[in-house]
Amino acid sequence: MMDALDRNIINTLQHDFPVCDRPFAVLAETLHSTEDELIARVQTMLDSGLLTRFGPMYNAVNMGGALSLCAMKVPEERFDEVTAQVNAFAEVAHNYQRDHEMNMWFVLATETQQELENTLAAVADHTGIPVYNMPKQKEFFVGLHFKA
Amino acid sequence: MSACTSKPEDRVTEMSQTVKHNPLKKDERQLAELDRRIVLATQSGLPVVAEPYRIIAEQLGINTQLLMDRLETMKADHRIRRIGVVPNHYKLGYTANGMSVWDVDDTFIDEAGEQLGQLDMVTHCYQRPRFPPEWTYNLFAMVHGHDRDEVLQKVSQIADLLGSKARKHDILFSTRILKKTGLRLKDKG
Numbered sequence: 660m661m662d663a664l665d666r667n668i669i670n671t672l673q674h675d676f677p678v679c680d681r682p683f684a685v686l687a688e689t690l691h692s693t694e695d696e697l698i699a700r701v702q703t704m705l706d707s708g709l710l711t712r713f714g715p716m717y718n719a720v721n722m723g724g725a726l727s728l729c730a731m732k733v734p735e736e737r738f739d740e741v742t743a744q745v746n747a748f749a750e751v752a753h754n755y756q757r758d759h760e761m762n763m764w765f766v767l768a769t770e771t772q773q774e775l776e777n778t779l780a781a782v783a784d785h786t787g788i789p790v791y792n793m794p795k796q797k798e799f800f801v802g803l804h805f806k807a
Numbered sequence: 808m809s810a811c812t813s814k815p816e817d818r819v820t821e822m823s824q825t826v827k828h829n830p831l832k833k834d835e836r837q838l839a840e841l842d843r844r845i846v847l848a849t850q851s852g853l854p855v856v857a858e859p860y861r862i863i864a865e866q867l868g869i870n871t872q873l874l875m876d877r878l879e880t881m882k883a884d885h886r887i888r889r890i891g892v893v894p895n896h897y898k899l900g901y902t903a904n905g906m907s908v909w910d911v912d913d914t915f916i917d918e919a920g921e922q923l924g925q926l927d928m929v930t931h932c933y934q935r936p937r938f939p940p941e942w943t944y945n946l947f948a949m950v951h952g953h954d955r956d957e958v959l960q961k962v963s964q965i966a967d968l969l970g971s972k973a974r975k976h977d978i979l980f981s982t983r984i985l986k987k988t989g990l991r992l993k994d995k996g
Contacts (some may be wrong), residue, residue, distance in 0.1 A: 684968065745986075754984075759977070801929060
């Protein structure tokens, strides 16, 4: 079970983890804890799966890479087969089934725009289903994170 | 122990002074290569220890200050969104998520996007291309809740907020995660 300190850690560290020699020691002051305690808590929450990541979140597009959200209308009877075909591409980072006529939504991530175009074409070719390419045109500021 | 409050600009200046004798292009190439190695070393996470940056710097054979300078630089130019934790939102009780999609007049897209971004439980908000007639939605907002009802309620609040700026909207609930590996840079060796 999470206690107040766990919640505090999650809420604080979703926003920022300091870049300095002893970051947990610095955080211990604001979180009214100790360096050792915070390290132990973060490790425990990573082990239990309450946290899925600890570290820098890179922005693929600003790293010079390409990223896009893609959608397909997959016939129900072919859904599992097409899932396997799409997931086989290493460039597919996430893939979700959604309850809509556009029922397959996946994120393509590549190091170059050209690789992205090639992968899009290959997915459409392998599956025989058109792929709607919906890269972000603009990202709006999102102020809040998950409140634990 | 260096203070966390030291300004990254100062350190960047210091660093560029140490490399100023080399031709600029070579410097840029070296920095790009160093940054790439830093991404590879940290993209799966930082070690959970008292001095995480020192551990990574040792792995890379560079000094800790240089690593911290590069991380601050990548934060400043938004190659790094942030450094921190990502909670598993399912385990926090946010088990329902719906991708809300909106057909907003292009004239109002910025206003609408900024309004949505400020709402609780909207975690991503993007403008994306339309594909008329099959797909006329141009604004996407991921809405999270403790259950579907909460997500639906939130979406109806958004509809009220946008009023006539949104001609049409829909909500796509995820029914299955088919793959989730995250973004990974390939190690070209």
